[in-house]
Amino acid sequence: MSQPVHALFLVSAPDQPGLVARLASFFYAGGLNIIDASNHTDIHAEGGARFFMRLVVDLAGLSTPAASKALRGSATRGALETAFGELSASISADWSVRYTDVVQRVAILVTKDPACLYDLVLRQRAGELNCEIPLIISNHPTLEPVAESFRIPFVCLPVTPETKQDQERRLLELAAQHHVDLVVLARYMQILTAGFLEAAPPVINIHHGFLPAFQGAKPYHQAHARGVKLIGATAHYATQDLDQGPIIEQDVARVTHALGPEELTRVGRDVERVVLSRAVRAHLERRVIVAGRRTIVL
Template identity: 40%
Template sequence: MNDRPRSWVLTLTCDDRPGIVAAVSGLLAERGGFILDSQQYADLDSGRFFMRVEFKAATDGFPGDTAALREAMAPVAEQFAFDWQLNDTADKPRILLAVSKGSHCLNDLLHRWKSGGLPVEIMGVVSNHPTLRRLTEWHGVPFHELPTEGGKPAQEEAILDHFERTRSSYLILARYMQILSPELSHMLSGRCINIHHSFLPSFKGAKPYHRAHERGVKLIGATAHFVTDDLDEGPIIEQAVERVDHRASIDDLIRMGRDIEAQVLARAVGWVAERRVILNGRRTVVFR
């Protein structure tokens, strides 16, 4: 049993000005709320302010449901023109996974989810190949093979249909080796996350480990980012690197890279699920 008291997460961004933190914390205090964690960031370049607050009820008079809390927060949100979200931490985001033939990222996400280490609801897996059906269904997750032979528009329409029917919040490209069309990328703006097997912006596109080996790199890495219609240029959520030397073969780089990819994607999905990531133009603010 989970004995943790019910809590909520408020995330917001707005034009920076004095009084925002005081207004939010003051409202929670007046209503009988107790702040568990609060982080804020002022972007001096853009003049934008970002905040994440997790809180719970401290008194019996605290509004007990999310709708009542939103109503209580509305006047402050309107005063400061917040772009904001308020979520019960028990409401886990629904995600749809897209894969091709590589299993390492899918296997890692499914294991973390099944063992309770990833606060999401996995609604299904879509793939342009049948290769990972057994792995997916072994974890009790629906698998949908959507081959591209019928044309990319029809296949992407089927992906979008699964996404909408399952009421998913995010499409996670867990080594999905297809480039999304600009139309689908635009429709899923801010709701689609990709793992790229390179430390962007280096070695974009196909076979980055081969090109990295040709250049004799001393660091390899992986990047999780939001998908845009500009290939591998979306806002970055997380990155990691590992040192290599002249003895590393292409196979060595690929093997090491797979481990990094799985870890980086899992962290990115976890942070998004915990409402720790806020878009900031072409960048992100990540409250860890």
């Protein structure tokens, strides 16, 4: 039995009376059932209060006469998007839509640490992350056996300061060739340039700790030297401002003075795996709206 197909709409608009009613009425008029909806109004938004909404719409109703009538005789996804775009323009809204029968394709970038890579692939294979992983890319060959064990194509692109521009150009070519919708930096220990990030699909990164604490090499040794009581991780969208992108997910684990750097590293890896997978899942499920330097996760 085939799975029902849903449209996932994300909407952001200046707050105003009647927004929920107008959006709901649009789908009601076309005989389309809203099976899930969540919204939030940020009263502290710069420039005035702003409204955010996520709508999950059952597309089975597109085959009904009501939909055809409401969409001017063309009950298609294209016609639905055109009509919704007109409504959105009337309320000065930004919006986007994806469909659940179009599976997103995720490229994973790694260096030498396999923890987050294993976690993402296992969750994808278990059905927790609804996506395809068409390739794994690394600047070192270390994790090629991991990719081979899951029968995922592996591409090694070494990088030096002199070859960085060509390496990133090749990364973009591979992303386009494999129709990649999302890039995940699963402990990829390279700084991406602004030019790459402007041309690439969305990029999610994982950072050890609450940004911007303990930047640089050996973060857990730094944490041990400072006697920290919490180990944290932050998943965020990568931007040209290093480790300053909009935060999607964070979490912590309590630790004590009894743990050495190696134990802290182990605890940290556990937190990183969970935080990164949550962020990737939120993105794939279309729960994240970027609002300036922050996110609204619905």
